[in-house]
Each structure stands twice: as structure tokens, then as C-alpha cells.
Amino acid sequence: MASRPAYQQVAEHLRGLVSSGERAPGERLAGEAELCERYGVSRSTVREAIRLLEAQHLVVTIRGTTGGTFVAQPETGRISLDLGASLDVLIAHDALTVDQILEARRLLEVPAAGLAAERRSDSQLDELRQCVADGRDANEQFHKVLLAASGNPLVEVMCEPLFGVLRARLHRDEASADFWAAVDGDHRRLLELVEAGDVVGTAAEMERHLTSLADVYRQLDRAPAK
Amino acid sequence: MASRPAYQQVAEHLRGLVSSGERAPGERLAGEAELCERYGVSRSTVREAIRLLEAQHLVVTIRGTTGGTFVAQPETGRISLDLGASLDVLIAHDALTVDQILEARRLLEVPAAGLAAERRSDSQLDELRQCVADGRDANEQFHKVLLAASGNPLVEVMCEPLFGVLRARLHRDEASADFWAAVDGDHRRLLELVEAGDVVGTAAEMERHLTSLADVYRQLDRAPAK
DNA sequence: AATCATTTGTGCGTATGTATG
DNA sequence: ACATACATACGCACAAATGAT
Numbered sequence: 212m213a214s215r216p217a218y219q220q221v222a223e224h225l226r227g228l229v230s231s232g233e234r235a236p237g238e239r240l241a242g243e244a245e246l247c248e249r250y251g252v253s254r255s256t257v258r259e260a261i262r263l264l265e266a267q268h269l270v271v272t273i274r275g276t277t278g279g280t281f282v283a284q285p286e287t288g289r290i291s292l293d294l295g296a297s298l299d300v301l302i303a304h305d306a307l308t309v310d311q312i313l314e315a316r317r318l319l320e321v322p323a324a325g326l327a328a329e330r331r332s333d334s335q336l337d338e339l340r341q342c343v344a345d346g347r348d349a350n351e352q353f354h355k356v357l358l359a360a361s362g363n364p365l366v367e368v369m370c371e372p373l374f375g376v377l378r379a380r381l382h383r384d385e386a387s388a389d390f391w392a393a394v395d396g397d398h399r400r401l402l403e404l405v406e407a408g409d410v411v412g413t414a415a416e417m418e419r420h421l422t423s424l425a426d427v428y429r430q431l432d433r434a435p436a437k
Numbered sequence: 438m439a440s441r442p443a444y445q446q447v448a449e450h451l452r453g454l455v456s457s458g459e460r461a462p463g464e465r466l467a468g469e470a471e472l473c474e475r476y477g478v479s480r481s482t483v484r485e486a487i488r489l490l491e492a493q494h495l496v497v498t499i500r501g502t503t504g505g506t507f508v509a510q511p512e513t514g515r516i517s518l519d520l521g522a523s524l525d526v527l528i529a530h531d532a533l534t535v536d537q538i539l540e541a542r543r544l545l546e547v548p549a550a551g552l553a554a555e556r557r558s559d560s561q562l563d564e565l566r567q568c569v570a571d572g573r574d575a576n577e578q579f580h581k582v583l584l585a586a587s588g589n590p591l592v593e594v595m596c597e598p599l600f601g602v603l604r605a606r607l608h609r610d611e612a613s614a615d616f617w618a619a620v621d622g623d624h625r626r627l628l629e630l631v632e633a634g635d636v637v638g639t640a641a642e643m644e645r646h647l648t649s650l651a652d653v654y655r656q657l658d659r660a661p662a663k
Numbered sequence: 664a665a666t667c668a669t670t671t672g673t674g675c676g677t678a679t680g681t682a683t684g
Numbered sequence: 685a686c687a688t689a690c691a692t693a694c695g696c697a698c699a700a701a702t703g704a705t
Contacts, residue, residue: 216672218488230522232529242691253674255481258692262444262485266492267522274692275681285530290523296456296493297516298591303458304511307590315591318548326540364533365524365541369595442693468670479695484671500671501702 221250221260229269229282240270240280268293287368295372302376309380309432313425316373319366320354320421325414327360328405335360336406343398347391351378353398357405381431390427397423447476447486455495455508466496466506494519513594521598528602535606535658539651542599545592546580546647551640553586554631561586562632569624573617577604579624583631607657616653623649 214220228234241249246257261280264270268289272280301307331339335356342353351374358367397420404413440446454460467475472483487506490496494515498506527533557565561582568579577600584593623646630639 230526230529236530255484255673258481259485259488262488263492266489267519269526272692276690277682278691285526285532287527287532290520290527293493293523294516294520297519300456300458300495300511301513301516303456304462306511306513311589311591314589315595318592319544321548322544363537363540365537366544369541481694498671502669503703504670
């Protein structure tokens, strides 16, 4: 019999309690000592099981007299970070190219921009105007606000790691002043289209914008394809 | 002084070695004993650090004389499973709706179908024909093959968890025979368009297909919106 | 076939951090 | 300010598994 280690079995059981929602976010799990008795294992085993859940951001542990292990609040930002870390590994092993990342970004962001044109709130419109006013340093933020305005958190969760990977991989500082002027112009046009609620026009303009970005990004790639 | 626990610091350092590719997949890390000396901590600390990486599928540990901790092979399927688990948590806490999942699927799969029409290999075409011939049980497989034919692994990685969530959440058995006949017809039409290499037509047909699917899926939702 | 060396798995004791009286 | 209670963090010893000799 090749049964899995006890710490994995304990983790599996605890994972069920947390991910099913049976234990609400913020709720405290039993202390390590009590979990030892409940599962009939030592504290080492219980602790290693908790570490497995901690790595998946299902629980957080705090030490001290009011401490313990608590069910983590589900946050989309953490999911993006995890996904980004996974993509980093794929990139490091050349299982993923910059072109494929840029393409996936285009697939998601073009229709998302269209949705944003019809769903954006007034405050989101203000945020977009602020990003355009702030210029270069807020260009990524412009795209993030537009994604948020799409009203679909999944799109945000899936795009954010793509931004992260591109940010880490590209030498954006080496881009020319002309490039940044073009980006600024594109963003201003996008803003006007979103203000007008032009769904088709916004998507088309985003398509153009990302296509021209991709051309430059390919040249800024730290490890260009041969 | 509010420094993080030692096991997190050790894990952070080891994570850098693995996710940067400095340690190749399949390579063995130093044994627990050696890691203790290197970081000046006890085995408990080292082991808990390893558990953090194990939960993120960065390493696998094997016991015995030839055992040890090895850098895991990067696999896209694993990333999809992790992402799916994260989405399950969001769904369990009503931070995500079925409509939003269906929308995200449409955003990704419509343009991906267009790409597949121009990039599919002959063997992928055969797989699609086989799926259509197999009928109802292969309908999800049809979509997966089409995504693979898009040539972008990111699109596959991001769509697969959506399928998983929908599969778990919907009562597909309750769908009518008419529904399945319509799905079959849609797939046959998609196959013809892909065979013809009609990029725009394939995307448009996929748009129609997913839109009609969404209407039925909303009614099959286990927990309908109020 | 049996013994052994090496590795991870498990149990338990102690140290340290944290809030409270 | 200090003592104290209780939580997790850490360290060490032994058991079990696995492949080699």
C-alpha cells in the first residue's frame, strides 16, 4: 500500500471545509493541539498540512494568544498573483512566448474594451481621464481601469498576470519618445470612444492599439526569438 | 520587530531558485539535512518551507534512499487545476456569477475559434471530426480540441477551468433532446467552417453557438440568480 | 535473500511572540 | 510596568520507507 503522507490527507480534509465555504472567511479553525487530537496525528503533521493550505491562500496563520489559523478572505488579486507566478515558470522554461502572451491579451482586452464602453460608470470615466492626464506612468493603470469597467472580474483576473509578465520581461524604458506619444494619442482616442459609449468603435480602436503595441514589444523583448 | 516566520523566508529563497529556472525541472534539491545547515534552521522549518512549494506544485518530494525534493515539471494542466480551484472559492462566496463565467468564455473562445480556423493541423481536424461523430459525450472535447488548435496554450489554460466550473455547477442532464440536437448541428457547422479555413465565419458561428448555450445554461444553473 | 545506509515522515518538547489582567 | 496564559514557531529524536550492497 502506497498511501499518501498523513499531512496531505489532513490538508485534503481541511481544504474541503474551507473551499466549500463550510468555514466562512475570517472564521478561526481549531488550534493545532485540537487538530492533533481530532486527526490522531502530531503537531508536525498538522502544521505541514496547514502550510499546504497557506501556500494556496486558503488560510492565514497568526501567532500569539489571540492567534490561530483563519480562513482567508477570497481576493481576486491573489489569484492573479498565483497565475502570474505560474506563467513565470512557463516563460522561464520557454513553454510560452511573448507573442503568445500578447495575443492572449488582445483576445481578452479587445472585447472587454467594447463591454467597458457600454458598462462604465461615471467614476470609472473620471479614473480614465485621470490616467490620460497622468501620462506615461499611468498607462498600465489606464488598461486596468478599462478592464474593471468591463464589469467582469474574471477578465481582470486573467489579464493582470499578463501585464505582470510583460512588465518583468520588457525593457519599456528603451522605448522611444515617439512610441509614448503614440500610446498617449491612442489612449485619448479610446477615452473619447468610451465616453461616447461606442462599443464597436472602442473594440476596434483597442485592436489597433494593441497591434501597434505588439510590434514595439517584440523589439523590446529581453530574449528575442531567433 | 515583526519579521515573517523563518519557514516563509526559506520558502521564498527556494522559490526563487525554482521559478527562475535556475534549478531545472527534475533536478534534485539539497536534502533536508543540508538545507538545515545552509539556512541555519531546524528540519521542521525546512520541511514547512518545502510544503509551501509543494502546494504550489513547484516541487515534489519522494521518500527513501534515492528520494528527496525535486523540481516539478511545469505542466499547463496543473495551472488550470489551480485556477479552477481558485474560481471555485470565488463561486462559493458569490463573488462570481455563472453569467460572468459564460461571458469570459465567450470573450476567449470566439476569437480563439477564428485563430483555430487558420492554424489547425490536419490531425486536429481529424480529432474534431471524431468528436462530432462521438456526439454528446464528446461535446466538451470538441471545444478543447478547437482551443488547442488555436495554437495559444494560454487560451487553453484559461478556458479549461471555466469548463470545469460550469461542469460542476450545471445540471447538463436536465437539458432537452432538442438542445443536444442543436449543439450537434452547431458543432457540424463549426467543423465545416474550420475545414474551409473561414476565420471570420468560424468566429461568428462560435459567437452564435455560445450565445445559445448561455441561454440554456442560465436555466440549468443550480443556484439561479434572483 | 538479507542487511544497511540514506532519505523523508512523524511525535513531542521547548522557545518565542502576543494580548490581557 | 509586569506577570501570565495561550497561541504558533522552532528544534531534536525516532520511525518508516526505499534502493543499494
